[in-house]
Every structure is written in C-alpha cells, then in structure tokens.
Amino acid sequence: MNANTAEDARADEDDLRAEAHYLHGLFFKGSLDDEVADRYARAHPLCFPDDPEALKGPAAVFERRLDAEAVEYVQRLHRRSPVLTRKIRMLFYLLEVRSRYYGDFVARRSSRLREWLGILGGLLYSGVKYLKGWYLVWRHDLA
Amino acid sequence: MHDAIVVGAGPAGTAAAYALRERDVLVLDVGFQPPDLADPRKNVFELRQSEPDLFDFMIGERFEALHNLHRRPISLKLKSPRMTYIAREWQSLSPLVSDTFETTMSFAQGGLASAWGAGVYRFTDRDLATFPICAADLNPWYDLLTEHIGVSGGADDLSGDFGSTEGLLPPMRLSGLASDLLRCYERRRDAMRERGLRIGLPRLSVLTRPHRGREAYRYENLEFFRSRDPAVYNPAYTLNELVDQRRVRYRTHRLVLRYEEHQDHVEVVARNIDDGVIERFRGRQLFLGAGTLNTAKLVLQSKDDHTTRLPLLDNPMSCIPLLRLGRIGAALDVYDTSFSQLAAVFDQGPGRPLIQGSVYGTTGPLRSDVLFDFPLALSANLTACRALAPAILLLMLFYPASHAPGNFVRLRASGEIEVFYGNPSLGEAEGRIISALRRLGFLGLLSLCQYPPAGTSLHYAGTLPMSQQPGPYQTHTDGRLFGSERVYVTDGANFSALPAKNHTLTIMANAMRVAAGATEAGR
Numbered sequence: 001m002n003a004n005t006a007e008d009a010r011a012d013e014d015d016l017r018a019e020a021h022y023l024h025g026l027f028f029k030g031s032l033d034d035e036v037a038d039r040y041a042r043a044h045p046l047c048f049p050d051d052p053e054a055l056k057g058p059a060a061v062f063e064r065r066l067d068a069e070a071v072e073y074v075q076r077l078h079r080r081s082p083v084l085t086r087k088i089r090m091l092f093y094l095l096e097v098r099s100r101y102y103g104d105f106v107a108r109r110s111s112r113l114r115e116w117l118g119i120l121g122g123l124l125y126s127g128v129k130y131l132k133g134w135y136l137v138w139r140h141d142l143a
Numbered sequence: 144m145h146d147a148i149v150v151g152a153g154p155a156g157t158a159a160a161y162a163l164r165e166r167d168v169l170v171l172d173v174g175f176q177p178p179d180l181a182d183p184r185k186n187v188f189e190l191r192q193s194e195p196d197l198f199d200f201m202i203g204e205r206f207e208a209l210h211n212l213h214r215r216p217i218s219l220k221l222k223s224p225r226m227t228y229i230a231r232e233w234q235s236l237s238p239l240v241s242d243t244f245e246t247t248m249s250f251a252q253g254g255l256a257s258a259w260g261a262g263v264y265r266f267t268d269r270d271l272a273t274f275p276i277c278a279a280d281l282n283p284w285y286d287l288l289t290e291h292i293g294v295s296g297g298a299d300d301l302s303g304d305f306g307s308t309e310g311l312l313p314p315m316r317l318s319g320l321a322s323d324l325l326r327c328y329e330r331r332r333d334a335m336r337e338r339g340l341r342i343g344l345p346r347l348s349v350l351t352r353p354h355r356g357r358e359a360y361r362y363e364n365l366e367f368f369r370s371r372d373p374a375v376y377n378p379a380y381t382l383n384e385l386v387d388q389r390r391v392r393y394r395t396h397r398l399v400l401r402y403e404e405h406q407d408h409v410e411v412v413a414r415n416i417d418d419g420v421i422e423r424f425r426g427r428q429l430f431l432g433a434g435t436l437n438t439a440k441l442v443l444q445s446k447d448d449h450t451t452r453l454p455l456l457d458n459p460m461s462c463i464p465l466l467r468l469g470r471i472g473a474a475l476d477v478y479d480t481s482f483s484q485l486a487a488v489f490d491q492g493p494g495r496p497l498i499q500g501s502v503y504g505t506t507g508p509l510r511s512d513v514l515f516d517f518p519l520a521l522s523a524n525l526t527a528c529r530a531l532a533p534a535i536l537l538l539m540l541f542y543p544a545s546h547a548p549g550n551f552v553r554l555r556a557s558g559e560i561e562v563f564y565g566n567p568s569l570g571e572a573e574g575r576i577i578s579a580l581r582r583l584g585f586l587g588l589l590s591l592c593q594y595p596p597a598g599t600s601l602h603y604a605g606t607l608p609m610s611q612q613p614g615p616y617q618t619h620t621d622g623r624l625f626g627s628e629r630v631y632v633t634d635g636a637n638f639s640a641l642p643a644k645n646h647t648l649t650i651m652a653n654a655m656r657v658a659a660g661a662t663e664a665g666r
Contacts, residue, residue, distance in 0.1 A: 042206075043209060047209055049213070069520055085515060086213070090209060092510075092514065093202060093511045096511050097196065097202055097509070099196075105509075105525070105528070107474075114472065119471070121523075123523070126520040
C-alpha cells in the first residue's frame, strides 16, 4: 500500500467512525464506545465489497446531517436502496451484544400499560418519520 | 479391504455405521469440527446482561453473524460464529447451480443435524402409503433410536400422528405463551378437531433428564450460538462413541468423488481436501449416506452420467406469526428454548395429505435479526420488538412434497449439481388455520405469512427412490441400488415420498434397516 492509499484508507475509516457516532446518537442515549465505532468501520469492507456507488446516497445523508432514521424508513418501506438500512443494522448488531444496550432490545420487566402506550406512540412517530423521510428523499434526490 | 465403507457422517451415515458396528467399518467424511472453544454455560439473557461485550461469541472476529447483510441469506443458526463450521466450504466442495432452489449443504461431522430443530417423528402407515415398506419394518429401529438418542414427548392428541409413546422421556417445559395456546386448544378441542386442527407436544431429541451419560437440557436458550449442547442429540455423539470403542474407523477430510463396483468389492475414490491427493479405499459393501443431493451426485458421477434428470422432493414451507394480545408487554420467558414448543397437524380430510406445523417462540435469536422486518420507523420498531417478543409465536408449516415432472437434479459435465424446483402455490390452508387459531385468541394475518423459497426446508428426499420393482436410478426395498450388488443408499435419497414430517428419525431408522439387511445379505 503506498502512502496516499494508506492515508485515504485512514480517512475513510475516520469517516465511518464519525458515521457510527452520528447514527448511534439517533437511536441511543449516551456516547458510543470507540471500540464499537472501530468495529463498525472494520465491518464495512466485508458488508460493502467493491460497491462505492451504493455508498454515495447514504454519504449525502451523513454529510448534510439529514434525519437518517426518516430516510431509512422510507427507503425500507419502498424497498429502495438497502445501503442505509444495512449500515444501521450493522451498528445495531454490534450494539446488541453489549450489556449496556440490553434494555434497549429486551424488556427488563413486565409493563403492559407502558408498552401499549409505546406501541401507539410508535405508530404516530412512524407516521411523522415517514412524511419527513419522504420529503428528504425528494428534496435531496436520495431515491 | 473393509467389510463396509460408509460415505458421510450425518444422520444416515452415522446410523448405518451404528448398525454395522460389529463388522470392519470405515466411515469416509469431510467431517468439519466445531471450533475448539469452551461454550458459555449460562442462560442467554443472563449472559447478555452480565457480560459487557459478547462480540466474539455472538458476532465473531470475522463478523460472521453479519453474513445475511451482504450474502445470500442462510438460516440464523448457521451464521453465528461457532456454527459457521456446519456450512463451511459447501459451495466449493459440492457446487450447486439453481435459480429456483435455495439450499445449504453441510460437510460437518453430524451434517445439518448439527443445527437442527431436533424434531424426531415416526412415519406412520399413512405417511408410508406410497413406500414399498410399512411402519412395521421401521418400528424396531424407531424403538432402538428412541432409546439410543433420547426422545422427549408425551401422549396427547398427536399420538396417533406421531406413533408409539413407548420409551419417551418427559416432555420439555413449555413457555407461558405456548402453555396458553395448549390450554386454549384443550378447552375447545372438539371444535378445533372438527376444523382439522390438532395441537400437542412435539417429539424432540432433547434430553429432559440425564440419559446415557448425557446431561438434561438446562433451558439456556443458546441454540442459535452454541455449537453443541450435550442435551441435544447430534449424530457426532454416536459416531465419536463408536470411534472411541474402536467399532468403526473414521477418516476425515476425505471428499468422496465416485465409486467403482467390481465383482467382489467396491472401490471408493476420495480426495484428501488438505493436500489434494486422490486415495482409494476398498470395501465389500458401500453405504451411501452423503445426503439426498450428494448421494445422487455420487451415483451420477460414478456412472459418468451428465444427462439423466433425477427426481427431487422438498417440503414446501410457510411461516405464520401469531399474536396473543393479552401478553403484549408481559415479562419475557427468560428460561426458554428455541426448539419447537408445540406441534400441530392440519388434517385436510380424507384423501388429502396432512400438513404438519411446529410452534416456536421468538426469544432465541438476536433482535437485530428480525427488527428490520417490522413495518415501523426504527425507534418504534425497537419499542414494538420489546413489547411484542413475549406475545408472538411462529407457526412453521411443512407441506408434504409432491412429485412434479419439472423438478429435477442433474449432474452437469462441469461437475456442478443442477437443480430445478418449482415453487408451489400455498395459502389456502394458512387461511383456515389462522381462522381456527383466532378462535383460541391467537391472531394471525394471511398477509403477514411468509413463504420461503423452495429448498429452504432443508428436508430433501427421493432422488433414488425405493420401489418394489425398481428401474435405473431407483433402489430396491432393501436400499440396494438398481443394477448393483454392493452399493446401498441409506439417506433420504431412497425415500419414495416425503410427508410433511421432519424426516431425520426415519432417515436414521431406515439407514439402520438397510445396513442390518445388507449385513444379513453379505453373510
């Protein structure tokens, strides 16, 4: 690897780490451990082999600090580019196996009223995210 | 020269070797082994709360668990880091081309039974109606296997469908949700039976008490991550026992390529996958147990036949999610299992085949495996997943396979197996089952049913079917290949039909029957 290529690779990895921190902030409280951000960066060559074109759309989402959750929701529902979904899913996998995030994925105790309200709230929330995502996809040509 | 050579060490090869154990037996197998790492002995939820980071165990240093994000999806069990050995290198060892058939093969010791659901069901005379053998031919071997591997289950409405309850270990403990379903069914049993639906306990090769030196199941729910649990039967246990007792010789890393039959022996040609060296082994009899597809390939390869199209049977499948509203937000069953909680049989009436189902909970896999299938924004999906996990059951339905002239297996001149398999149209039975289960308080929607593509069941059979009057590429009732004196087929390849039941126990029982019969014939 020559000096420029090594430098580019490092810069790409830094971008991916920043991306992981940004995505983490959308869904979870607190800051992301650097170890997970490193893993997120290391998993990319495996999950996106030789596919630089596919990464352009999501890159625009991160550069412009758009609401990635809203964009991903619209893209997932309409079965459009799966790249953003795949990136977020990759991060979720890496987080789910850490005890700190156990409560985000598994209910620790029975709380029927809270969960019912959570589901109803989630339906409204999803409606809002869908409209926002649809607008962002149209406005920034992310289809 | 050996008395017998067995190809493969999955359920069929191992069962054949067991029945041949009094003779000089050589088992040839690729035989990949699980990683030599100690598995955690703790409940999955305790583990996830107490261990700060389970990356190595659940994701893997090479990100094995992310497999389905970037490659053709495989069973969730096969992608966790300690399970990847099961499907290791199968595409290069036995390449298969198909646009219509989604398969996974295994060259691991124990075969795909290293990641199975452990369902073990006897075929009844109704199941064997188009076979040239009957249940009485298999029953002694079913009985022997029930004792040997340890089968849990019980007497209930499904006893008529699943055969003798003699020798069963006590049933596994049910989750709260599965208990709800069984209780509701028992209350409305007559109405359900009128609709053709019967529900009861599954038969599982999972020990509910210590048995033959193996410990009882501990409800740690690690089936998706742990390579081997002593409580869950794996053919490797039997084979290793036979090897330890010096009853059989086991040569691994040998990929059998073909055989040549001579007047007084069979010569088996195998490639050592480590150094590529071609080796030859001689035996008086040969028992093929490499799996339905690979056994067919071996036979075609040995005859240098690249034109004949062999038949193939595969159980079509569907998956119905069922929601119990009253359990939304309930406490999760932590000490649970990923094995089938209940079994169901849907009887469509006289002259129509039975459909069999298995009911599973959803506590086993990682949430990230399913979270993105929910139709909400991701934050809402996280909430929904937490709330719904204790309230959702999955009913996996297996249909009997039917012969269709268009479905075939062929060996290409390039050495690849070519498969064509048409996807049947399903949905009618699902609608009727959903309607029946709704009356029990379990909600399902036809639009949420999933219909995995052909091949996904991994239940294959019938490439070299048994017949009373066999022809080319068929087998005699004793498992002997037509036109051969010394070659026997012991796996699903020799099934004449494929009912809706998991066929592993029958593969093993029939392999024992074939091997024992061949021993008699060889004397």
